Structures are given as C-alpha cells and as structure tokens.
Amino acid sequence: MTGSAPAGSGLAEPGATTAQGAERAASVRAAMAAVDAALAQRFDALAGGSELDIDRLLHARADAVDAELRALWRELLPADAPLALFAVGGYGRGELFPQSDIDLLVLAEPEAQAEHAEALGRFFTLLWDAGLPVGHAVRSAAQCTEAAADITVLTAMLEARALAADSHAGTTLRAAIAPLYLWPAREFFLAKREELRQRHARYGDTADNLEPNLKEGPGGLRDVQTLHWMALRIIGTADLESLVAIGQLGVDELGTLERERRALSRLRFGLHLVARKREERLRFDYQKLLAERLGHVDNADNLAVEQMMQGFYRSAALVLRIGERLLQRYEEQIEGEPVAVPLSGAFEAFELRRDYIAARSPQWPRDAHDIFALFAAWASHDAVRGLHSRTARTLAESLSRVPTYDQAEPALRERFLAILRGPHPVHALERMARLGVLGRWIPAFSKVSGRMQFDLFHVYTVDQHTLAVLRNLARFASGVADERFSIAHEVWPRLRKPELLLLAGLFHDIAKGRGGDHSELGGDDARSFGTIMGLSEADTALVEWLVRQHLLMSVTAQKQDIADPEVIHRFAGKVADRERLDHLYLLTCADIAGTSPKLWNAWKDRLMADLYTATRLALRRGLEHPVAGAERAAETRAAAQAMLAAFGSQDAEIDALFARMPEIGFQRGRPDQIAWQAASLRGVLVGDTCVRARPVSAHAGALEVFVHSPDRDGLFAAIVATLDRLGLAIQQARVLDGPQGTIFDTFEVIPTDPRHPPTAEDVERRLAATLAAPLDRVRPARRAQPRHLKHFRIVPQIGFNTVDKSGNDSAHGERTLLSLVCTDRPGLLADVAMTLRNQGLRVHDARIATFGERAEDMFQITATTATDPDGRDRALDDTQQQALRAALHACLEGDHQ
Known part of the structure; x- marks a missing residue:
C-alpha cells in the first residue's frame, strides 16, 4: 500500500x-x-x-x-x-x-x-x-x-x-x-512461487544468516503468509486449518507450522520492542537485548543469544520443510495427480510422480531399512526435483523408527555405510540432515542443528557449516579442477576410502557447545562411531585422528613460518604419513572455505598447497633426515637459477643478481618467487627503488607485491599505509634485510572489495610514488568502524618474546616477537605499523591472520638503542616493551571511544 x-x-x-x-x-x-x-x-x-x-x-x-x-x-x-x-x-x-x-x-x-x-x-x-x-x-x-x-x-x-x-x-x-x-489460481501460484524463490535467493537461499530477516528471509513469517495466500486463491479457504479437512495438510503439519509461526511472531514482536522502530532484521545490535527480554540466560554451554538464535534457526528450518511439501500439494491441486513412473531394479519400491521420488506402498516404511533405502534410491536418481510431499510427511511421522546408530542392528549400519560409499553421498547426507533422519541416527548431530556461535568467524550454524564442508569435499571428488583450490582435485584420487574423509567432515565440529575442547570430544565421538559401525581399527583411527587434529594444518600454516624447514619437520612429525596428510589437507581446505564465503582466498590456497607440498617431500625424504636451512637454500637457488636460465639468462648475470639478494631469502622463498624477484632487479642500480606486483594464480585481485629499496625509518609503515589506501588487505608480509643497507619486502594482498580490485600496474605506480617522496608524509586512511564490530570487541592481548632471526625462542635472541590479538577493523595493520614507526622500531617479519572479527598478528621487531656502540638492532628491553604496549593500547582503544 x-x-x-x-x-x-x-x-x-x-x-x-x-x-x-x-x-x-x-x-x-x-x-x-x-x-x-x-x-x-x-x-x-x-x-x-x-x-x-x-x-x-x-x-x-x-x-x-x-x-x-x-x-x-x-x-x-x-x-x-x-x-x-x-x-x-x-x-x-x-x-x-x-x-x-x-x-x-x-x-x-x-x-x-x-x-x-x-x-x-x-x-x-x-x-x-x-x-x-x-x-x-x-x-x-x-x-x-x-x-x-x-x-x-x-x-x-x-x-x-x-x-x-x-x-x-x-x-x-x-x-x-x-x-x-x-x-487465476494457476497463474497466481506460479507467480507467488517465483516471488518466493527470488526472495529466498536475496538471502542466499538459507535461513542460517548471522543477522536473519524474521519477516522476509527463508523460513520467515512471509513464507507462512505465502502459503496462506495460495490457499486463499487456489482452494478458496480463508485459513490453513481448512486444508486438513480436504487432506492437503496433516494435523501434525498444521500444528508444527502454527507453533513455529507463533515462535517467529514472538521474536518479531520482541524485536520491534527493543529496536523501537520498524526493524525486521535480527541485527547484532538487538540480539543480546532481545534474548534477555525473552528470558534466556547464559549457561556453561550456550550464551543466551545463542539459545535464542538456535530456536530461530530450527523454527525457520521447519517452516521451510513443511512449506516445500505444501507447495507440491498446491501444484498437484492445480495440475492434477501425476502419472506414476515406477523405478526398476533395486529401487522398485519407489516411483516418480511429476519427477518427485515417492514410496509406492501405502504401508511404507515398515522399518528403518525402508527409510535408508529411500535415500539410496534418491541418491541414485539424483536429478529428480525432490521428495514427494506425501512421502515426506510419512517420513516425518516415522522418524521414531530410526534407531540411534549404537542401537541399530549390523545390517542397518551396513546400509548407512553403503550410502556413504554409493553415488552422491554428500547429497544423501544433506537430505538426511534436512529431513531429521541424520539427527535421529547420530544424536550428537541433532544437538548442533541450528546451533550458532556468536562471532563473525562462523557465519553459519554448526550443522550448516558441517554440510558446507561436505559439499566442498564433494567438489573435490568431482575431478573437475577448481581454481580456488589449486591442487585439491589432484589429491582426492589418492584417497583409499573417500567415505572416511566424509565421516571426518561430519564429526569434526559435532562436539561444539558441550564445553571443553570440541576437537577432543569430537574425536571421542568419532572413535565410538567407527568402533560400533564395524570399521577396521586402522580406518577408525584415521577418522579419529582427523577430527582431533582438524585445526592443525590451518594453525600451522597461518601462525607459523612454513618456509622454515624446522616448522615443516615438526608438522610432518605430527602428521607422520602420506595418507593422513592427504586427508588433512582436503579437510582443512573444505573446513576453512565452509566457515565463511569470504574466508577462503588466494593466500590461504597458496599456504595450504605449499605446506602440503613441503610436508609431502619431508615425508618422502624420511623424518630421520630433516632438511637443514642450508640444504633448503641450495635447492631453492638451483631451481630458481634453472628458471632464469630457461628464459635466456646467463650464469654470470644470474650470479650477479643473486649476490644482491639476502641469503635467508633462498631458505624462506619459493623458487619461482626468487626467480621473479631476481628478474625484477635487472637494470635497477644499487640505491634505486624497485616495485613489482603480479597476480597470484587465477584468483581475481590477489597480488604478490615485491619492494626493493634502500632502508629508511618508517619504510614498512609507509608501504602498509599505501596498500591500505589502495583497498588491499595484507595477508602476509616478509621483510628481509638485503646487502648494502637494502630491504627485500614481499606482501601477499587481496582486495577488500573484490568488485574493484586495483591492478598490478596501479600498485606499482602508487607505491613507487610513495617511496619517492618523504615517508613522514604518509598517514593511514581514517575509516569508521563497521557497525557489527562493536558487538564483538576483543580485549587487546599484547605479548613479547625474544627470538633469533629464524623466529625461534632464544633468551639471548636478536629480535622481539610481538604478538597482537585484537578486534579486526579496516586499516588496523596500517595503524599498528604507524605505531611501530612512531616508537622508532623496525619490522623484520610479519604474519597476519584474521578470523572473523579477531585479528591475530605477529611481528618480528627490533630497536636501535642510543648507547649501542655499533648501531646494531637489538631486541626490545623492558622499558621499550612497556612503551610499545601503552602506545598500542592507545591506538586500539581509540577506536572505541
């Protein structure tokens, strides 16, 4: 109106x-x-x-x-x-x-x-x-x-x-x-169904959004209203209760739909009260206030807001489930009963009705075997439109016939494993989860259904994240190369039993919300499941290990220097064999990419691929033969030299270029990176500045940026501030000291707005202009803090440790390792770099990791003291550490004033 x-x-x-x-x-x-x-x-x-x-x-x-x-x-x-x-x-x-x-x-x-x-x-x-x-x-x-x-x-x-x-x-x-x-009825139904489809698409076709729309989102009140409007136009009834009398809606379905409508209405009524304005989106600004107003209380396992949101997600899922059935029945009311097409062979108990799979017998299902047979048939006819509404209703009424896996007979357990080993197993698991079967079979899964975590790192509920991980594994299994995952399609064929990786994906987060370490608790669950299901000890042990260690590769790659042979050796020792490595790599990629659409990027792809490749070589060499730094440097130098020679460079020229580069770079860099940097130095005189940028793989907007320049105070801060102003987020920084007072800095960056990424030429031009001018003129851009971050503020944690140049703990080391954990925000790294500059500190290495609203950054830094006779950089003393701590707190706290 x-x-x-x-x-x-x-x-x-x-x-x-x-x-x-x-x-x-x-x-x-x-x-x-x-x-x-x-x-x-x-x-x-x-x-x-x-x-x-x-x-x-x-x-x-x-x-x-x-x-x-x-x-x-x-x-x-x-x-x-x-x-x-x-x-x-x-x-x-x-x-x-x-x-x-x-x-x-x-x-x-x-x-x-x-x-x-x-x-x-x-x-x-x-x-x-x-x-x-x-x-x-x-x-x-x-x-x-x-x-x-x-x-x-x-x-x-x-x-x-x-x-x-x-x-x-x-x-x-x-x-x-x-x-x-x-x-007329048919045109109204088709138009409203398309309207519903488009509305759902605007919200990503999922109700599991962090800030869901109670009215318009999938499974929201508008869905219930749409079903009501269709009844008015198609059947002429003024209420859904009338549909029960004519067999279009079951009493149980009506009861569920009404119960969840009232639950959603309570949330919407309360939202209007706490927002004090017309607001349909359950934003972070209101979630805690509304949870408190609805009487939810924090407990040891679940925050009050998480309890409230879990209730919403479960309500929305039920509305979607029943709505899907009723849409089918409206369609049949208009189009007439479909002609049934029986399936053949092992699936003769089922048929297709208007391309929906349905049970043929009115007595279906007699037991859980019949229910599992449905999902096997459905997976074998994966292109059908879905499950017929009457069979879906019967299934919902028969869920009590599905035992828990530990109470089931061996033949039924084997049926479940057969589904995992059969065609389209991930689709089967998704359907079993959506229709409530998986939660009955594995009760722990029902406990995480609809369970959200009040942070920005996990943008899906636990069950939906788990299904997203499984979908990613299915993509790897397709055999089709995906440019986002550079080697996953090559690793998958090496798996001995792919169903074991699916089980690891299913159990990796199943213990979320119980208190304690969810990896350890989930490992216990996986062990119990494998043993009772009759898996061999070796297979059970593999699944258990993957669940317990599913964060190992991610943490190693993002928080440690994987160019360090010692890091690779320690990681390889924990992995121990190639089979574990293959499974862990694929699970890690699927897990990170399934946590948030924005979390997986070119940098993470390269990190995981590099760690996988380096570990595979270490395992092939044998853990009793660790690679020394000198050996790694020699191998990298030889490989880079071969690359340059392939493009016509002579040995004398290559040796001259390599002589201008830091020795540690050959130990820490990749051969292609060393060759690219060396080639960039052609024609660059000693004392000149060289800036180069190149795309990373096929990832749109991701760049590797190389800066070679005479060292000056504030150089790192100026580079970081310029990249920030270009709209580039730094994922990793390597700052190396070269011969004759030069620096060799490398930055892995991705655009903050993928729609408008700066080109490599843009980056080279802007950085060159910055470094040609006085550095003290460069200041970080000032930006308003995003609205949602104020609800996830993390108390800054600042730590110091003394390390050697390799980053290893050392009481008498030359450098200080600064660790910083705080709330992420646009321009954070630029502000931190400026703070380090203002304190007169030099940055030698930086590792940047962001997990939703949480930034976890590490910097190797040094200071030059006035009393140092030779002017060498030293680790920070207690006074300098305290001064830096105060300056960083002032920088970070200033955002919340």
Missing part, C-alpha cells in the same frame, strides 16, 4: 491541522501509547514462559487501532457517505506488530471520492499527526481491478477486512479482484 494519497484523488497531504484536530490527534497518540505500553508489559511478563499467547497481543493491538479508526471515521465522514473502509495486508489479517504499517483501503466510486476528498484528507492527516504509520489507497472497484494487475497489490487486498463497510461493499471488493478477472 502507498503511504500517500494516489495521484488525482484530490486528497490533502499531511499538514497543519486545526487546534481541535491537533487535540484529537494527541488523544489518539496518547491512547495508542498506553495500549502499546500495556502490551509491552504483558509481553515482558510472559515472554520467558509458555503462557505467552502472541496472537492475543497481535489481535489486541489490531483491535485497539480498529477502535480508534472507527471512531475517527464516524467523526469525520458522513454516515450516509458511499465510502467503505477496509484494513488490508497484515493489518487485514488482524496481526499488528508494535511497529507494523497500518494499511488501509477506501472503496469508493470516483464521484464519491471527489465529493468527500476533503473529509478523507482530514481523516488521513489526523492519523499521520497521531503518529500512526498509515499507508492508504482510495480506489473504485474498477481501480481495484486495475491495481490488482500488480500481484503485490492483489495480495494485500486478498486479506481485506471491513472496518467501516457493509456486506455489499465487501462483495464488491471480492468481485473486483476475483480470479475471473485476473490472476
């Missing part, structure tokens, strides 16, 4: 009213304020218990508005005026949330509209002045028919409820929008 008078209606717009009108508007405002206060008090008094009947509150508010509107209508409109007033939309249903629009329709022929335009104008103006969020339209019957060509307008009028109208007016309005004239 529109919020102003329609063009040509002659109605007055909101404006000044008479003193009498202002007084009347104030009385309406006061009356509604009292009603809303009383309803809020009732809500709060009952919110934490089962006594809260949200429908009564919604109807009570609608009744209060009804009374005010009817009284004003009688006061301002002549009793004999040929005008009819209707409530439409949600207000027409008699559901009025605290901040909902009040949509009205005045039905009147053009002559009556003109004659009473002034009185209608006063009526609507007074409502606006009273603070009521009124949207209205004034239309004749013909104009209603014309406007209803827009299906959204028609939908609002479908629920028209008379406020000041006789039965003749109601009949006239219904006739004006009848299917005889527009939107």
